[in-house]
Amino acid sequence: MTRTRNEQLASLLGEAGWSRAQSASAFNRAAAEGRSPDDPGSPLIGRSHVSMWVGGTRPSGSAPAVLALALSRRLKRVVTVAELGFGAPGPAPLGPPADALTVLADLGRADLHPDRRNLLAGIVYSTAVLAAPSGDRQPSSAGPAPQPAERVSNHLRVAQGDVATVRELTLAFSAVDQRRGGGHGRTALVQYLHTDVRDLLHGRYAHERVRREMESAAAELAYLSGWMAFDSGENPLAQRYFVLALQLAGQAQDHPLGGHILRAMAHQALDLGHFANALTLAEASVQDRRYTGATPRERALLGVVHARALAAAGRTRSAVKALLRAENDLADADAGVPEPHRTFFFGEASLAHETARTLEVLGDRKGAIREFGRSVRTRGAAFRRTHAVTLGHLGAAQMADGRVEESCVTWGGLLDSMEEGIQSGRAEAAVVQVRRLLSPLRHRGIPSVTAVAERANKHLSKLH
Incomplete structure (x- = not known):
């Protein structure tokens, strides 16, 4: 078959001043950013791949979006997949923010499409976005919050009761996420966000206050969709929803919610190993x-992730101070003070979990084991997903401390939780870690090791 030379791509590479080898190197650097340090990802490309693309071969998967990201950085402007001559099957690469409603429409269509795997393969996790997240602006430094582009309203009149309904459903979806994991109910959430909530955002408002409250409620729902995608291991998609949520929160001028979204983005960046970016986001969240x-409970949540980011950046003293401040903030939380839906779950168990993660980074293994144990003891039954994740971390810390029998008991509890139907990429990753950490001990004939390793293998075999 005769292929037509891709003149659009050739022109862009010429504008960038890249040889084929330089293009491949830039592509590989961009591709590596969206992966966890433990994930080998797709194989690296070489200059021959770039030559084939220029010659008319169409790359598969996320390659067009990765190349668009690399060229965007080089040319200091947004380069779309369509400009590369490959077509644009899914959401465009992240760049300057479009109208939030346009982003919501495009993202929802791709996320709900029957062929979503291929459509979403074209998006990548971008550290460029982490360096300067847009949307939630502080009035003292950046003027008023950005306004959406002019749009045609529908005939739907939006009242305070509509805002209350969105918030009630957000709370219900969040409860399912905490109990069963991000793999349960996210499609229904996205459907509701993409249809009903998008219609409400297009509606007619009697008061500006109601409009802002609806944008805030929609932002929280978009955040929750991002968090559930993050929990399911769909990191590029999660980042898209976080950016959308941040934009809506900025339009609503809901600054505490903006801080909460930045906190979630920092958490994700920490888990993916982007420590400098995580600190930038975490520091922005507490500004x-x-x-x-924010309420004291919200401040505690922001502060403890800030502490973990400081620890990851090697700022030990600042991390310890941030931990103490988060503890004091949570101690100041009053049960009688109404809390936003996003923080209803944050209490002693959550604080202990994040404190333990921070102490691990600081090299205090015994302190981490103590705090993970406190989290396990105080975690309520309504939060089974996070309980399972904590058990995974506790068992790993116990194993690193030479407590083999204790770690096996802990991991037995993790596997018990998984058998209850939790669908969480983070919890599944904990089971994978169990198998990896126990593998060197299988030949020693330790009954508890053999039993737990076999359970882990059996559980993972059901997933494939």
Whole structure:
């Protein structure tokens, strides 16, 4: 078959001043950013791949989006997949923010499409976005919040009761996520966000206050969709929803919610090993009205992730101070103070879990084991997913401390939780870690090791 030379791509590579080998190197650097350090990802490309693409071969999977990201950085402007001559099957690469409603429409269509795997293969996790997230602006430094592009309203009149309904359903979806994991109910959430909530955002408002409250409620729902995608291991998709949520929160001028979304993005960046970016996000989450306008419980949640990011950046003293401040903030939380839906779950168990993660980074293994244990003891039955994740971390810390029998008991509890039907990529990763850490001990004939390893293998075999 005769292929037509891709003149659009050739022109862009010429504008970038890249040889085929330089193009391949830039592509490989961009592709590596969206992967966990433990994930080998797709194989690297070489200059021959670039030559074939210029010659008319169409790359598969996320390759067009990765190349668009690399060229965007080189040319200091947004380069879309369509400009590469490959077509644009899914959401465009992240760049300057479009109208939030346009982003919501495009993202929802791709996420709900029967061929979503191929459509979403074209998006990548972008550290460029982490360096300067847009949307939630502080009025003291950046003027008023960005306004959406002019749009045609529908005939739907939006009232305070509509806002309350969105918030009630957000709370219900969040409860399912905490109990069963991000793999349960996210499609229904996205469907509701893409249809009903998008219609409400297009509606007619009697008061500006109601419009802002609806944008805030939609932002929280978009955040939850991102968090559930993150829990399911769909990191590029999660980042898209977080950015959308941040944009809606900025339009609503809901600064504490903006801080909460930045906190979630920092958490994700930490888990993926992007420590410098995580600290940038975490520090932004505790600045100005994002922190001062929040409730004590919210401040504790922001602060403990900030502490973990400081620890990952090697700033030990600052991390310890941030931990103490988070503990004090949670101690100041009053049960009688109404809390946003996003923080209803944050209490002693959550604080202990994140404190343990921070102490691990600081090299205090025994302190981490103590705090993970406190989290396990105080975690309620309504939070089975996070309980399972904590058990995974506790068992790994016990194993690193030479407590083989204790770790096997702990991991037995993790596997018990998984058998209850939890669908969570993070919890599944904990089971994979169990198998990896126990593998060197299988030949020693330790009954508890053999039993737990066999259970882990059996569980993982059901997934494939």
